[in-house]
Amino acid sequence: MFGKVKRLVMASLGAVTLAGCAVIPGGTDAPVYNEPVANTPPPAPSAPDADLLPADTERHRVALLVPLSGSNSEVGQSIANASTMALLDTGADNLRITTYDTGSGAAEAARRAVADGNRLILGPLVRDNVDPVLAEARGANVPLITFSNDVSVAQDGVFVMGHVPDQSVARTAAFAIAQGARTFAVLAPRGDYGDRALNALEQAVTALGGRVVGIERYDRNNTSILSSADRLRAAGGYDTVLIADGARLAAMAAPRLKNTGDALPSIIGTELWSREDALTRTGALRGAWFAAVPDARYRQFAQSYASRFGDQPYRIATLGYDAVLLTLRLSRDWQPGRALPAGLLTDAGGFLGLDGAIRFMPDGVGQRALEVRQIGNGAFTVVDPAPTGF
Template structure:
């Protein structure tokens, strides 16, 4: 057991009987509980006559181990906060071999997989899970991996862009848009999202430029776009640092009327408030109202700050508990109940899964104003259609 995992296991043990079990090459298969345990099965897990077995597939070691551990800690919190006694969640390390992790999860009798974290691992996990009719609720934000038995729970960049375009058209009157985006998958998705949203809300895209990620390249791309001109709204699909470099070419010192539009990548980055070129810029993200309380509770329990993505682990448990009301132990997970049109409410606000299996979230619009990030159009509290 690595020191990092040993510390996490110790923290969980102090919390009480939380029914979270670590499983992997370098962690024990014994439940992290301080209550008397029933007799183990052949797999090493306790007998479960009254609990649903849920697998959590995340990296618990390696480059993304800290992120996976943060998600695992959040699932522990969700069970403790809800006093859930009908779920047993077992964590499997996907860092080395996600397919092997899925194979062990299926062999252990889990009926639902929360994860994996990386969209590129879905194929390997699904190859084992599908044989046993075990669905996935993935933490990825890649809508392309969704299928009848793969639900995508990550925050979808396209939805953030769409929300911002809607606000720019209806509240700011912007009609003509341009985009500067990095080479690669994220940039292509961002540009396509802008094209679709602008068309749906009655505007037009009049220019686009791409670049290899870097200060010089993004500035050159921005200069080419500015030379052509003719746009009132500009989507910069990159981090706050590179967005500041690009925005400085069209709004030096914050002067000018172009509406700068960012993406969900700006959420939580305090540097946006210090960049004069980003004054008046907007971007959309899920509400942080519940997240702030989650952070305080997480720090009190684990002595560290969580990764922002760890709320997905917490909300996945809440979602599973909601479905478990009408789910008999030992039966297949009732996938159809995930498509409740009324949606669910979690730490990141209201959400629901569409027919495609891709999550739909409620986003708020934020504006950078007077050195602060201000909510100018709150996220809706529920879905009306």
Template sequence: MFESGMTLKMAETVGQRQRYAPARRQMLRGLGAMAMAGLLAACQVVPKTNGPATPPPPTNPDNNVGPGLPTDTDRHRVALLVPQTGANADVGTAIANATTLALLDSRTERVRITTYDTAIGAAAAARQAVADGNKLILGPLLSEDVTAVAPIAREAKVPVLSFSNDSGVAGNGVFIMGFVPGQSVERVVAFSRAKGHLRFGALVPRNVYGDRSAAAFRAAVAKAGGTLVAVESYDRSATALTGAARRIANAGAMDAVLIADSGGNAIRAVPVIKGAGNKQILGTELWNTDAALGSNAVMRGAWFASVSDGLYGQLATKYRARFGKAPYRLASLGYDSVLLTVRIARDWKPGTNFPANRLLATDGFGGIDGIFRFSNRGIAERALEVSEIGAGGFRVVDPAPTKW
């Protein structure tokens, strides 16, 4: 859930989407590890540490200098809060680089983004961002950082558009853009039910991701008119996983089993589950990054739901050309947050408060990851597709909607 103490190391290799295209998506590998959580060319990095002494007042009275940054009356001042140092620096840098690409692609002259390093203190970064006159905060990434930033931003009437997927930190001025696991669970269960499956079971890790996936699964089965047979949880060890898989296999007759865990753990659990009779295997957005799934025969025919990669491949190509390496999959969140900001900036007067009510537009927004809109709770609701695992890759079996 992009939670405290988690390290988001999400390597990726993007391939073209095609029928059973190998390794076609590289979604949140950090989510797989959590299963269960560049400097901007056009921007300025503002560290937490104390800088040099304040310079004397300018001799030119027309050169208006504020507490941290020059006054800008023509552009909207927006803060980007991401880790630029420490364990998650590579992820933060990829997000920051993607915001640069979005600024260039949108050709906007109305938005100015300044980057602040959350790794040396998210609260301090937020205070500096507010002092510098920023009217919108993009980020932070980790839910613990959102918790630290939210009250500071709220007091200043600055909305927070976070990259976290932890729905627990959303609301009261905080909007989250991350890929919430409950949505992929609901989507794949509904698809499975529409294909005639009635009796459902689930295998979930014993942590926040697993708890929320299990709650979403119970609600999704009920909503789809299915029957919930069993939900088994386990600690993150091979022995515990095997034991839980054996219990779900013997829990009673069922048509489909959800595994709300990484692709690697699914590969270990599925042979045990299918040992008691063939069942439709279902997964979450965590599988979107795992190329190994397509090369494992036992996983073929499994379904999972996630955002579309149709446009992400184009972003990744452009990113490599400019920055010399592949982006992390989360970079798309940075790109889309800028597109959203640019759209709203058309009717937003520089220097005034960000019109947060515009984020609740019923027609939502479009971006690299498809269409999305925010609920009244501040959670991004995304249009998801369902994919099937085949020999060497995935293929889309139910496309994501293109409009609400």
């Protein structure tokens, strides 16, 4: 299964004129915690162009639901551009992907997508849009592959494709234990992301025979995290510390936890550290570990994206590319115009995309094969490669 899709991923990246992809009209990174994003008031609905989606008996109609207006429009456009690239790079002639703008109303975008005969929805981007989209899609038996990383939205008919922080924490903790770690402490922000990181660490460490012996929570500001780090260092009694936050705050807290050159405590982080080169300039973080999706194919993707669209993609844009690769894989056992057969999305073998191997579990959560990286002096090093399959 992986061989064919891998060939699709590595297909030539020359410029081509797009066919089979339409857009229904309606920086900063995507929201780190996938918090609700306010939509602008929806405009008066207009009737779709009768010629936009001609009758088609040989191509699958697939809807891409992303924000093309509003505060997340740049992220949504980056995902849409990446899906276009995937169509071009694979030469897919059996897919018709139509983009609908959730920025002017997720429910209306979903209603139009269903009315237009789409049998699969790629999106939406943020968790607060999942329920209104599902309300329109469920009656038509149209599944969703959301780009959110919030596992709480996974359910019958909703599959979570985003990079799940819990899996990054669990993977890194398991690696640390394999290196000899036994007692862990946690420095985590108050709120949903911190809760999820803490729970993931406790579950992973306990299952592998370790212990979590210290927990400090903080508000996401400079003073609070420094005070929490000082309290954690004073308490002691651990050999490894998880800093469950982004690069800026992690770089501030690390020198409060250990001196540059000290072997212990080991410091581990989360997927938020991926591609954050500033971490390599913080002495106290040298030797720290974190897990993320493989990055090797992203570099080629980013170069091709920039040459086509004149700008760098958002890191999350690979989800749009990989969603098209997944759809192509599904199309081998899916007849155009029919509902997606039950069980295809939860194939235990999964599939391979730019972000490595992924498979959807029966509960709808996408399980990813992650690599573990180590922070060095000016560079990241992969110390435990991601598996290439399941």
